[in-house]
Amino acid sequence: PFIGLQTRYNLLDRSLEFDLQPACAELDVGILPWSIVADGFLTGKYTRETNINLKSDYRNRSIINYSKEEKNWQILDEVISISKEINRSPVQVINNFIFNL
Numbered sequence: 001p002f003i004g005l006q007t008r009y010n011l012l013d014r015s016l017e018f019d020l021q022p023a024c025a026e027l028d029v030g031i032l033p034w035s036i037v038a039d040g041f042l043t044g045k046y047t048r049e050t051n052i053n054l055k056s057d058y059r060n061r062s063i064i065n066y067s068k069e070e071k072n073w074q075i076l077d078e079v080i081s082i083s084k085e086i087n088r089s090p091v092q093v094i095n096n097f098i099f100n101l
Contacts, residue, residue, distance in 0.1 A: 012072050036098045042076055042094055
């Protein structure tokens with residue numbers, strides 16, 4: 001029997017909430033979230049200005065892909081705003097969201 005599911009889950013990709021999370025709850029399977037900071041995009045390290053200069057290589061591929069969507073920048077802006085408001089890092093804000101579901 002399965003006891004756990006490791007799957008991508010972060011503020012940019014919450015798709016597991018619609019199908020996997022309910023199924024895991026019903027089957028008593030734990031969820032181990034993977035990539036909660038969206039491969040580093042949600043850490044606050046990247047900005048619209050600095051992202052322009054990223055090399056298009058394997059290491060930066062996911063960051064570049066996240067950068068293409070304005071919605072992702074809006075989410076990052078909100079995470080940074082909250083982090084400043086409560087005097088915590090963006091990663092702490094994300095961890096609080098993920099682990100308090």
